[in-house]
Amino acid sequence: MKKVLIGLFLVASLSVLGEKRVENAKSKQNYRISIDSNYYAVDGSLMTMYSKEKVDFKNKYLAAEKKDDTKKIIELLKKYVEKYPDDAFAYELIGTKYSILMNSKEAEKYYLKAIELGDNIDTGLYSLALLYNDDDALKSLHLTPNEEKEKLKIRDKYKKELSNTSFTYESLKDLRNHKISALIGNAYSIYKLAIYYSSTEDYKLSEKYAKEFLEFDKENIEILNILSNAYIAQKKYAESEKLFLPLAQKGMMQAQYLLALGYYHAGNLKEAEKWAKKTFEKPERKQSDDIEAAKELLNRINSKLKELNKK
Structure with a gap:
């Protein structure tokens, strides 16, 4: 059943409300998590695990956030995208910070870059639509009447797209919070996003987050399944072979x-x-x-081989 995007243009920016990250890991028990009514059992210990590669960035980011030092965060994020130029959400977050500084021109530039890189189905789309819905933001862009008309068309198009999906304002805010946590290397959010985007068949993003999770567990069965689905859907067969061949050679049945x-x-x-x-x-x-799955696959392989032998 479709849900209506609650208060799309009647509430404060998702970008702003999604900024404050809550760290509430209190135990290592199993939790059940959800994004938009999708539930999965996840080890709660992941909530306190962070990427070793991103530890310096995480510490500096959280310190700047604690001080509400928006300019410092922009500086950190710009250095971040130099190292991770394909991380679409990082560009959206830069746009968010510029929006907080009332710099609509820079905010628009980074939102558009995020959308170009694939952050175009949920939070990035939402942030740009909100920017174009702000009269003051539009005025600050110094648009011609025709340019403003085009921006409003984009806004209305995105509003319609979001209203036709299962998103609500709260689910988008929750999704954004997890993207921020994943950006600074939190294992729990990375795992959750990999599962979520796999369930929505966004294979580019499910691949991104699943690959990031391999830093924490290279043999996690669910993550390996997600990557397999993503690679096959995108016809990335060389990447599939590169990942699974070493594990298969070690004797891991699922990898085989x-x-x-x-x-x-x-x-x-x-x-x-x-x-x-x-x-x-x-x-x-x-x-x-x-x-049983392996038997079924082998039957399919044999059927195809027989077809080829008949030709």
């Missing part, structure tokens, strides 16, 4: 199956058959529920 699945979709039936059969090699695996 996912490697075979990637080869199957790539049309490399010989390798697909080889690795699908590998999943049956250890006797204890014959009782595994996962073996």
